[in-house]
Amino acid sequence: MTTLDLKRDLIQRIAYINDKSVLDAIKSILDSKSKSTIYETTAEQKENIQEGRNQIARGEFFTNEQVEQEIEKWLKEK
Secondary structure, eight states: OOHHHHHHHHHHHHHTOOOHHHHHHHHHHHHHHHOOOOOOOOHHHHHHHHHHHHHHHTTOOOOHHHHHHHHHHHHHHO
């Protein structure tokens, strides 16, 4: 069943539901998926984000591969 088929099936089934509690439950699920979360950052968090961006621009970072190699090296020493 494709996504479009599933949507059509659900719409059709919902149209026949008369139980308000079931409809409220469906609405609650849909509302939870459609709300976008807005995150507020403090001035300190914004400064830290900017400093991180500056460090990346200056090349002051490690790649994932480099970090994994360091971890392997550290684990072999233990």
